[in-house]
Amino acid sequence: MHNIRFNNIDYNCRINETVLEALHRQGVELSFSCRKGSCQVCMLKCDDGTLPDDAQNSLGELYISKRYFLPCICKPVSDLEISVINRHQLFSSAMVYKKEFVSKTVCKLLIESDKITEYKPGQFINICRPGEGIVRSYSLVSCQANDYYLELHIQLMENGELSQWIFNELEEEDLIDIQGPNGHCYYQQDNNNSPILMVGTGTGIAPLIGVLREAMESKHQGEIHIFHEAGSKNDLYMHGLLTEISQNNSHIIYYPCVPGASLNNGIYTDSAKRILADKYSDFNGWLVYLAGSDSMVSNINTYVTSHGAATNRVFSDSFDLKDLRENSAETNEKYTNRKTDNKDSSTCLLSEVSYPEPDAEIWAELEQGKKLTRILSDFYNIVYKDEKLSPFFAGITLQRSVEKVYLFLRQVFTGEKVYIGDRPRNAHHWMVISDELFDYREDIMMSCLRKHNIPEHLILRWREIEESFRPDIVKDKPWNKIINGVEIPVEGFEELVLDSGTLCDSCHGAIEVGEKVRCHVRLGTVYCTNCISTNLTSKNQDI
Numbered sequence: 001m002h003n004i005r006f007n008n009i010d011y012n013c014r015i016n017e018t019v020l021e022a023l024h025r026q027g028v029e030l031s032f033s034c035r036k037g038s039c040q041v042c043m044l045k046c047d048d049g050t051l052p053d054d055a056q057n058s059l060g061e062l063y064i065s066k067r068y069f070l071p072c073i074c075k076p077v078s079d080l081e082i083s084v085i086n087r088h089q090l091f092s093s094a095m096v097y098k099k100e101f102v103s104k105t106v107c108k109l110l111i112e113s114d115k116i117t118e119y120k121p122g123q124f125i126n127i128c129r130p131g132e133g134i135v136r137s138y139s140l141v142s143c144q145a146n147d148y149y150l151e152l153h154i155q156l157m158e159n160g161e162l163s164q165w166i167f168n169e170l171e172e173e174d175l176i177d178i179q180g181p182n183g184h185c186y187y188q189q190d191n192n193n194s195p196i197l198m199v200g201t202g203t204g205i206a207p208l209i210g211v212l213r214e215a216m217e218s219k220h221q222g223e224i225h226i227f228h229e230a231g232s233k234n235d236l237y238m239h240g241l242l243t244e245i246s247q248n249n250s251h252i253i254y255y256p257c258v259p260g261a262s263l264n265n266g267i268y269t270d271s272a273k274r275i276l277a278d279k280y281s282d283f284n285g286w287l288v289y290l291a292g293s294d295s296m297v298s299n300i301n302t303y304v305t306s307h308g309a310a311t312n313r314v315f316s317d318s319f320d321l322k323d324l325r326e327n328s329a330e331t332n333e334k335y336t337n338r339k340t341d342n343k344d345s346s347t348c349l350l351s352e353v354s355y356p357e358p359d360a361e362i363w364a365e366l367e368q369g370k371k372l373t374r375i376l377s378d379f380y381n382i383v384y385k386d387e388k389l390s391p392f393f394a395g396i397t398l399q400r401s402v403e404k405v406y407l408f409l410r411q412v413f414t415g416e417k418v419y420i421g422d423r424p425r426n427a428h429h430w431m432v433i434s435d436e437l438f439d440y441r442e443d444i445m446m447s448c449l450r451k452h453n454i455p456e457h458l459i460l461r462w463r464e465i466e467e468s469f470r471p472d473i474v475k476d477k478p479w480n481k482i483i484n485g486v487e488i489p490v491e492g493f494e495e496l497v498l499d500s501g502t503l504c505d506s507c508h509g510a511i512e513v514g515e516k517v518r519c520h521v522r523l524g525t526v527y528c529t530n531c532i533s534t535n536l537t538s539k540n541q542d543i
Contacts, residue, residue: 002076005048006083016388019044019071019082021432030071031135035434037073040182041126041135043090044071049080058182073436091128091177092116097149099172103237105156106203107167110149113178119144121210122187122289124317125152125180129165136162139207139291139317140181145217150178153206153237185317187214188287191222196287197280198226199272199300204292205238207317211289212245212252221251225280227272229257229296236267273299277457284308291317295467298439299460302446306456356465358415362458369410371452376402376409379448389441412465438474442466504528 004011004022013022020042023030032042037057046067055074056064068085092115100108116125124139142151157163170176185207196215198208205228215224226246230236236256243266246254259271268275273296283304290297297318305311366372380398383389393401407418442463449459497516504511504527511517511528518527 003079004076005079005081013076016075016391017432018434019074019076019080021434023071025432032072035072036436037070038182039124039126039135039137040070040090040179041137042070042072043068043085044082045069045085047081047083049076049082050078051080052077058184072434087128087177091126091179093130093175094150094178096170096172096174096176099170102153103234105235106237107154107156109152109154109166111152111176111178112149116150116178116181117144119150119181120186121214122185122207122291122315122317123181123183124207125150125178125182127152127162128177128179129162130175130177134162135179137182139183139185139203139210141206141210141213143210143213143217146213153203155203183317185211185289185291185315187211187218187220188313188315189218190287191285192218192220193222194285194287195222196220196224196289197276197283197304198224198289199229199276199292199296200227200290201229201272201292201296202231202235202319204290204296204317204319205242207291208289209238209241216245216249224252225255226252227255227257227276229259229272229292231258233258233261233267272296273303273460276300277303280307282308284310286313288314289316290314292319294318294435295464298442298467299463302460302463303456306450306459356412356468359413359461359465362461363410363413365454365458366413369406372406372409373402375448375452375454376405378451379445380405382444382448383441386444388437389444433474435470435474438470504531507531 001015002013004013004019006023006028011022011026011028013019017025020030020032020035030042035042037054040059043059043063046069051067051069052075055069055071057070057073059068059070066089071082092113094111094113094115096109097112098108098110100110102108119125119140121140121143124137126135126137128135138152138154140150141153142149154163154166156167198211200206200208208226208228212224212226226242228236228238228242233239236258239256242254242256246252255268255272255275256266257268257270257272257275259269261267261269286304286309288300288304288309290300297316301314301316304314363369366375380401383401384393384398410416411418445466446459446463449462454462497514504517507528507530509528509530511526516529518531
């Protein structure tokens, strides 16, 4: 454990915990967005101490020389003294030259900046409303070779503080604060004949158009296949431009997709993922660009890399930014820059939790559970040795983890009522788990599935099921556990009577409805009457 001194106050940082996670856990309000070291919203300065090398990944030489670092990916190797960076050292002022509504929910901004003069289309910049601390990231559509102004496409977010301000208050000739450019999703000129795949959802088409323009400017000769998936025909807001480009360039093939719609005129009514899987099965030598919803980026990335694409030739701009809005509605969830909606615990009761639809094909592939046991055994053998994941399983045997998750997944895949433990939200209520850590654990599981020869289309469906539980698991601070509709604090023990059955986390026996239990509210462990009387809970009190 290391000490973090911030604003003249000392905070502790646990093993394998980032500086951002440590500060948030202890109540420090600190701006952040992607939590992956991409957007640079959370950047701080190290005044004293040794920074790990990866804490400055993707930062330029100037920032590195000033000892700026990214707390979201910094796991201290020594005590640190850190401070906030003066905003004027990061952001510069720019003027809105033009504001245009290209659809009911997308606004195009042209911005004049004398600071950001070197960039690549497909990268992104951060925008801050002058005088305020709210920061959002938006991708560059403009091409430096041909455009004087920076072009951005802004998706309107219901209750989104910055996008609502941009749509309703920002005017031409107003000043805004910008920082950047950031990101690596831009055209790579390694082979002019390489086929290119581009897939975007919603305003994810914006950086892809930037990449497309750069490729055309560079006279790229290989075929370019560009997919734009949207929730409705009106959301295909660049349909006219992309149709014209495709008609005038035989090597550029455009696939507009509106899943589930009853449309014609060349618009596909299935998802980009399904169309892609039907048409292409070998991506060896391809360049791949993905932008938009995190689930799409994750699923397509899994598909193309398992079908020949080299991982260092896949470039993505995942709209997985942390939702910082208050009272945010969920109506825009499908194609917005939200990955999770961390609801207040008082509004998320167990009665709201539901299982995905059963999947008989997956269960059959798992040999009615026999192969599932082998997969979980391999998976947890890796997890229990992994320095990032093993701390979450202190005091719990590997066999116990395999058994509990086996029953949970059996109920998920079959619909049988065989699992009586906590649902994911309660089971993980005390764990501070980032999107990055969730992805890390998910990738290990996908590797285990491939090791056991699970077909790729079933792996994609398995990943979608895991993604459905992300909002119940990812958080930046512990949630109160909810039992019988009552919130339980996150520290200490509580005794209560259950109105639904569960399993004892000490003797592993069933606990029936109406039995008195003792619950360690931080760890989420529950103990039966016999284990309470033998004082077994004391063994776990300090975990």
